[in-house]
Amino acid sequence: MSEKRGGQHYNCIGVGVGPANLSLASLLHGDGATRSLFLDQKKSFTWHDGQQLPGTTLQVSMLKDLVSLADPTNRFSFLSYLHAHGKIYHFINAQFDDMPRQEFRNYLSWASHRNENVRFGERVLSVEFDSRFVVETDRRTLTADNVSVGIGTSPWVPPVATGLLGDDQFHVCDIVEKAQNLHGKRVCVVGGGQSGAEAFLDLISRPQGQRPRRVSWITRRRNYFPMDDSPFTNDFYMPGYSDHFARLDGRTREKLNTEHVLTSDGISEATLRAVYQRVYAHRFLEGNRDLVALHPNSEVTEVGRDSTGDWSVGIRHGDRPHATTDIEADVIIWATGFRPAAMTFLEPIADRLEHEGSELALDNSFAVRWDGPPDRNIFVHNAAHQQRGLADRNLSLIAWRSQRIADRIRGVRGDEPLESFIEWSPKSGQAGSLQGAHE
Ligand SMILES: Cc1cc2nc3c(=O)[nH]c(=O)nc-3n(C[C@H](O)[C@H](O)[C@H](O)COP(=O)(O)OP(=O)(O)OC[C@H]3O[C@@H](n4cnc5c(N)ncnc54)[C@H](O)[C@@H]3O)c2cc1C
Numbered sequence: 001m002s003e004k005r006g007g008q009h010y011n012c013i014g015v016g017v018g019p020a021n022l023s024l025a026s027l028l029h030g031d032g033a034t035r036s037l038f039l040d041q042k043k044s045f046t047w048h049d050g051q052q053l054p055g056t057t058l059q060v061s062m063l064k065d066l067v068s069l070a071d072p073t074n075r076f077s078f079l080s081y082l083h084a085h086g087k088i089y090h091f092i093n094a095q096f097d098d099m100p101r102q103e104f105r106n107y108l109s110w111a112s113h114r115n116e117n118v119r120f121g122e123r124v125l126s127v128e129f130d131s132r133f134v135v136e137t138d139r140r141t142l143t144a145d146n147v148s149v150g151i152g153t154s155p156w157v158p159p160v161a162t163g164l165l166g167d168d169q170f171h172v173c174d175i176v177e178k179a180q181n182l183h184g185k186r187v188c189v190v191g192g193g194q195s196g197a198e199a200f201l202d203l204i205s206r207p208q209g210q211r212p213r214r215v216s217w218i219t220r221r222r223n224y225f226p227m228d229d230s231p232f233t234n235d236f237y238m239p240g241y242s243d244h245f246a247r248l249d250g251r252t253r254e255k256l257n258t259e260h261v262l263t264s265d266g267i268s269e270a271t272l273r274a275v276y277q278r279v280y281a282h283r284f285l286e287g288n289r290d291l292v293a294l295h296p297n298s299e300v301t302e303v304g305r306d307s308t309g310d311w312s313v314g315i316r317h318g319d320r321p322h323a324t325t326d327i328e329a330d331v332i333i334w335a336t337g338f339r340p341a342a343m344t345f346l347e348p349i350a351d352r353l354e355h356e357g358s359e360l361a362l363d364n365s366f367a368v369r370w371d372g373p374p375d376r377n378i379f380v381h382n383a384a385h386q387q388r389g390l391a392d393r394n395l396s397l398i399a400w401r402s403q404r405i406a407d408r409i410r411g412v413r414g415d416e417p418l419e420s421f422i423e424w425s426p427k428s429g430q431a432g433s434l435q436g437a438h439e
Helices: 019-028 078-084 088-094 101-114 172-178 194-204 231-237 239-247 250-259 269-285 344-352 398-410
Strands: 009-015 036-040 118-120 124-129 133-137 141-149 153-155 169-171 186-190 214-218 292-295 298-305 311-317 320-329 331-334 338-340 377-380
Touching: 009 019, 009 124, 009 133, 019 036, 019 101, 019 398, 036 141, 078 088, 078 101, 101 118, 124 344, 141 398, 169 172, 172 194, 172 331, 186 194, 186 311, 186 320, 194 214, 194 269, 214 311, 214 320, 231 239, 269 292, 292 320, 298 320, 311 331, 377 398
Parallel strands: 009 036, 009 141, 036 118, 141 377, 169 331, 186 214, 186 331, 214 292
Antiparallel strands: 124 133, 133 141, 153 338, 298 311, 311 320
């Protein structure tokens, strides 16, 4: 049946099927009163497949799956996945300290293919509004009461690298495909976060016949800093803190995101230990003295071809800004992060949507503030770290955020978890009162 104009109507259409929208799709699944459809432009499910290096692990608790923190009995939990594959005992006995990233990817893939409301190979081109949302895809026209945007992030490189990317200079998101034949080459890894560390570790861990001749690791950070994964720090990744953060003024929020960046963007300690031990073995046990070059506190200021046609990477030291050094390289890998993907499909209604700084302004249910009817909403995942803090782009709160969205769509208000042990702000009316302290 043709589904051109006047085609199918849904209570919620999701744009993008990464973990964020897949969490919402899982929570809405089986709800006969809420018709939903989630579309992804990719042919089939992938999750950072271009970066699935051997031995990499998830950086959050295994309980932070698509649904468990909001709805532990949901059929799309990680436990259900293990059970469905008959490997629940094996998983327990393997005693992983952290979940292998490949296993989490396989779990997500299973959840996406088990949910008939999820479709791949369909790109959303535009969203208009005419008493309901009109969603144009590259295949058909659909309508919806609500739209949920979960399009994630795009790879980012600094301006010095713009226009230079190709086979011998690429973003780390393509490392699996492009870093295959590096034997005998000089490779520069730029970026001191988890992705940079994984790339560096992978290169220096290759067997002798496949290993580069030299691997340099450059970061602006003063050292290769760990991610703070300790108990009280993890209270930043709780629902109550997300709400508290949203109530702060813009300047304080920006300051907190800068101060606390290593709670999400640092390197996991296990990776740092593995890197250090590998470097030790090369230097002191295997005699590979020149393999590794470590350049923290250094910013790449220039990249160009030298007279022999090799890449020359100019770096400036943080403490000696007038002294620059050039590093020669055959290949450069940029592990310089990701930025929110552009929501170009919202252009037809862009002037109706409120902004806060560079982000769409969101209310407490992650709905964009706009001039349309209150029961017609565009929800946005993973694009509000200025308003919601570092947890917004992390897996920690996806189930809770999706539950808030699902509740709003259904017009109900679900239970919230207990508050943190920490009082993030003084309770109004208590300031200066000694009464509470003696009770
Ligand atoms: C290598 C890597 C490892 C990570 N590991 C962790 C971790 O361990 N813990 C953690 O908390 N966070 C981690 N993150 C951060 C974050 O959790 C992930 O990036 C996560 O994938 C974000 O989910 P998402 O659903 O927002 O976006 P994505 O996973 O990027 O999915 C977005 C989807 O939208 C689709 N899309 C875009 N535009 C359209 C359109 N117009 N129409 C249809 N479909 C569209 C895309 O094809 C894509 O599939 C990691 C990030 C990276 C890069």
